[in-house]
Amino acid sequence: MTATTAIRRLNAADPDFAHHLDHLLSWESVSDDSVNQRVLDIIKAVRERGDAALVEFTEKFDGLEVASMADLILPRERLELALTRITVAQREALEKAAARVRSYHEKQKQDSWSYTEADGTVLGQKVTPLDRAGLYVPGGKASYPSSVLMNAIPAKVAGVTEVVMVVPTPRGEINELVLAAACIAGVDRVFTIGGAQAVAALAYGTESVPKVDKVVGPGNIYVATAKRHVFGQVGIDMIAGPSEILVVCDGQTDPDWIAMDLFSQAEHDEDAQAILVSPDAEFLDKVAASIDKLLPTMDRATIIETSINGRGALIHVKDMAQAIDVANRIAPEHLELSVADPQAWLPQIRHAGAIFMGRHTSEALGDYCAGPNHVLPTSGTARFSSPLGVYDFQKRSSIIFCSEAGASELGKTASVLARGESLSAHARSAEYRIKDADFLKGQGN
Numbered sequence: 298m299t300a301t302t303a304i305r306r307l308n309a310a311d312p313d314f315a316h317h318l319d320h321l322l323s324w325e326s327v328s329d330d331s332v333n334q335r336v337l338d339i340i341k342a343v344r345e346r347g348d349a350a351l352v353e354f355t356e357k358f359d360g361l362e363v364a365s366m367a368d369l370i371l372p373r374e375r376l377e378l379a380l381t382r383i384t385v386a387q388r389e390a391l392e393k394a395a396a397r398v399r400s401y402h403e404k405q406k407q408d409s410w411s412y413t414e415a416d417g418t419v420l421g422q423k424v425t426p427l428d429r430a431g432l433y434v435p436g437g438k439a440s441y442p443s444s445v446l447m448n449a450i451p452a453k454v455a456g457v458t459e460v461v462m463v464v465p466t467p468r469g470e471i472n473e474l475v476l477a478a479a480c481i482a483g484v485d486r487v488f489t490i491g492g493a494q495a496v497a498a499l500a501y502g503t504e505s506v507p508k509v510d511k512v513v514g515p516g517n518i519y520v521a522t523a524k525r526h527v528f529g530q531v532g533i534d535m536i537a538g539p540s541e542i543l544v545v546c547d548g549q550t551d552p553d554w555i556a557m558d559l560f561s562q563a564e565h566d567e568d569a570q571a572i573l574v575s576p577d578a579e580f581l582d583k584v585a586a587s588i589d590k591l592l593p594t595m596d597r598a599t600i601i602e603t604s605i606n607g608r609g610a611l612i613h614v615k616d617m618a619q620a621i622d623v624a625n626r627i628a629p630e631h632l633e634l635s636v637a638d639p640q641a642w643l644p645q646i647r648h649a650g651a652i653f654m655g656r657h658t659s660e661a662l663g664d665y666c667a668g669p670n671h672v673l674p675t676s677g678t679a680r681f682s683s684p685l686g687v688y689d690f691q692k693r694s695s696i697i698f699c700s701e702a703g704a705s706e707l708g709k710t711a712s713v714l715a716r717g718e719s720l721s722a723h724a725r726s727a728e729y730r731i732k733d734a735d736f737l738k739g740q741g742n
């Protein structure tokens with residue numbers, strides 16, 4: 298194994314720093330032509346051949362040969378059985394995490410509202426949960442029971458009528474914790490399919506997989522690309538790229554803690570990105586030494602090493618203010634503020650999926666059980682998007698209920714604007730309800 302101090306070093310004082318940072322952050326795989334074409338072919342096959350295509354792709358990509366689609370459907374009883382197959386400690390941990398995630402998300406629930414104007418006109422917004430949501434739970438390189446909770450609980454809190462989950466089971470290896478989590482979270486139906494074919498099945502429906510209204514959840518490049526292509530046919534939450542962590546440290550946290558925090562996201566994927574920013578150059582050296590020391594002890598050392606050396610960085614800045622500027626430029630999925638007084642810096646953080654405050658709040662706590670969602674905007678998209686939440690499973694309809702007097706008064710404004718747009722049906726529709734004869738005469742009626 299090569300020495301991990303091959304991790305890139307950047308200095309914000311370098312005149313080319315902005316260019317180097319852009320290069321470090323670029324992640325092009327989603328637009329890769331060959332992936333795109335393969336995903337389009339998969340979507341087309343699922344639309345044309347439904348279940349038969351799902352069975353074929355599951356054999357091809359997941360190494361799982363089945364007689365028919367029926368073998369890729371898990372009934373609710375199978376989820377209940379999983380609950381009896383995990384340890385008591387595992388069940389308690391899942392239930393505790395689920396309870397915390399549920400309480401946090403209850404706070405996000407939006408209610409319908411309305412107000413009444415002086416003439417009796419009522420205006421408002423009606424909030425309605427989605428009828429059916431599709432949850433993608435990744436299962437290629439690792440299994441994610443925590444992602445089941447993070448996707449399904451907000452949907453259930455929102456009041457979604459039916460929650461359909463898809464999860465690949467490579468070579469038929471079923472993860473009991475994933476199924477137990479689905480049982481605890483109240484998932485209604487589970488299909489053991491993955492990749493672009495699972496996203497296509499949820500978006501278009503097949504003989505067995507019901508068509509959903511929205512597909513949510515993270516996944517690899519094939520999943521992300523498929524979500525991009527089915528958007529419009531169904532809603533999607535976001536296009537999630539590889540996991541990321543940005544640690545901003547004042548140099549006073551144990552370097553082993555910081556190295557492990559970086560590893561915690563690097564171990565997800567060779568393309569994951571782990572970056573440390575600090576004004577303390579000696580501290581950066583200490584973390585590099587901790588990386589070298591700890592890497593050989595890691596189960597997923599090869600993935601971590603590829604990620605850290607390929608996409609990681611230690612960035613030296615002149616002070617904490619510059620560290621915050623760099624953080625806002627990166628707009629990371631996860632930002633750890635491993636500093637003495639994180640509250641003092643919080644107001645200046647403008648872009649981050651989740652912010653972990655202080656030396657004791659490791660990002661891993663947020664991944665499993667703190668309560669907030671771990672499905673977060675990646676690749677700089679925290680500039681314009683937010684964590685997965687209850688709001689992703691609710692939609693809004695506007696309510697307009699005019700009184701007779703209100704319709705007459707508003708009709709005048711509508712009439713003038715409609716005639717300005719040369720839309721006379723609009724104008725006359727509004728004018729039928731106007732009681733003011735002088736106004737109507739002025740409009741040529």
Ligand SMILES: NC(=O)c1ccc[n+]([C@@H]2O[C@H](COP(=O)([O-])OP(=O)(O)OC[C@H]3O[C@@H](n4cnc5c(N)ncnc54)[C@H](O)[C@@H]3O)[C@@H](O)[C@H]2O)c1
Nearest residue numbers: 358435436437438439465491492515516517565566671672
């Ligand atoms: N943002 C989050 O909250 C979050 C949570 C958990 C995981 N993740 C990320 O999700 C990703 C999970 O990826 P994964 O690969 O482990 O699981 P995955 O379930 O996303 O992908 C596995 C599927 O990819 C398809 N596939 C694999 N190789 C293929 C090929 N050559 N051609 C076509 N299809 C192919 C297969 O159908 C397989 O079922 C990781 O990047 C991880 O970091 C993100």
Ligand SMILES: N[C@H](CO)Cc1c[nH]c[nH+]1
Nearest residue numbers: 441443444540541664671
């Ligand atoms: N860190 C991932 C999101 O980027 C979520 C996760 C699941 N399990 C562990 N971590």
Ligand SMILES: [Zn+2]
Nearest residue numbers: 540561562664
């Ligand atoms: Zn994680």
